[in-house]
Amino acid sequence: MDINELRETIIQHNGLQNTDEVYTFYYDETNNIRKLYLKDSGFNVNKADNFILAGILHKGLSTDSDYSTLFQMLNLQKSAHELKLKHIAKGGFLDMLKSDKILIILNWLIENKFYIHYFNLNITYWSIIDIVDSIISESRNPFYSINHMLLKSDFYELANSNSDIFLKALHDFNYPDVPEEKAHEFCLWLIDFTCMHNCVLSDFRASALEKLVKESLKIKELPFISGFHGRELIDSFMVFYLRNLYIFKNSTHIFDEEKSIQDEVKKFSLTENGMPIQNYEFVKSHNSEAVQLSDVIAGFLGKYFSYIKDVNDEQLQLDKAGLTSKQSMTLSALKHIIDVSDDVSRGFFNVVSSEGEQRRNNRFLHGVKL
Template structure:
């Protein structure tokens, strides 16, 4: 919060307001996107309409439980070699998940806690939890490109400025976006300083 008291930040925000620029803020929760594959692995194998329709709520509830005791949760994932859990440890991992969900489910309303616990119990019936086992290594997120592309296409009439990230830039450039065959050219990767050419690009 002290950062918001900065005189320099005040100048920047004032300039943005005066020139009628709008900022879309996106906060990527690494832990959330790293653990929801557990829910996807179960829901994807069950094909139960109720779970499919409510999979986003289930992910949010699961993350809330995981985050309620993140130290224990993340240490356990490390011990099980998540997200590449060996086949011989899969059953024990599922049992641990059930216990963890049962113990920490009290932070959720009773109905949601019961639904989530019942879903996790279904994992014991699944032979292959595809998203969390088999040749993934210790890599949690293979690429962040999808988060960039989502905003570029979702807000295609805006102009997007990203910090210069060489690997991301190469991925995005290798995946051209089009609409009705017309390229969407609405972004730029820049260094941390804002220069005159960037200002001209924004104002054109």
């Protein structure tokens, strides 16, 4: 795949700055379930936490930062052969905010001019929004196109709050490959489900979503929910590893070893003007302090985005008001390094999640009122 046309489209559409600069990215991941598919009892996994691919980065191809000083400050047990999140903090996100060692790491990164990057994927949201996108794309109604994020978020909220019923129906309809002969029945079920459960939304948003799903009966086909492998929602996370490789094509990208991903990425040829791009490598984490730090950052952010996904607005405000001074200091350090990183390039961050999650993130981390 030649990267330039796709790359420029993404950069211009999202207003990404400084993407031609040279950086060195380090990566690790958390909540990589490998595959997601439907069973008659729901998903094949017990808990569908957000997939996070994240880590640290610095400008240029090298840094003179002294990792050994940081590791001494962390006072790790001698039995720890390499740095892992479990050595730094445990429990849920609010518990992790109490960790002295998390704060030490964040402050060291800030002082040494490191930045952070992340890709945050709500796998449930990603798996079901094609239903809404199919209707919007075929209805050609400007109102739906303009408000697509709100409509998809509201649909996700209904599905997520009634997940047993919703996922069982998707399984029965062989989603995401709904047979043509069942398409009308699927649309009728979709309308019934939405009308039955949209009481959790405001009247205006409930009405808008109801009108949208009723549009499905006027459409000849739903393009994004046919022609796939039935009941297979995600067959690999490989595509998400590629984005930074072509957005930041002049940079070096260093990943923690992941055999299945390595093989897939190697098979997927990225080219520029006909020449292959080889701007990445996979390394053993115990040989790279920066990858080990990325393990901590990815795990910490994984806990954060899982918290943001699951908490309701009322509890969020109570939690924010109840933070101790230590928790507030750690949260402030996290906000600071994200803000500094965003000032360098908004391209360091990529999010696929509901409008509700993004709104709660803005409230909790950035102080934007709900």
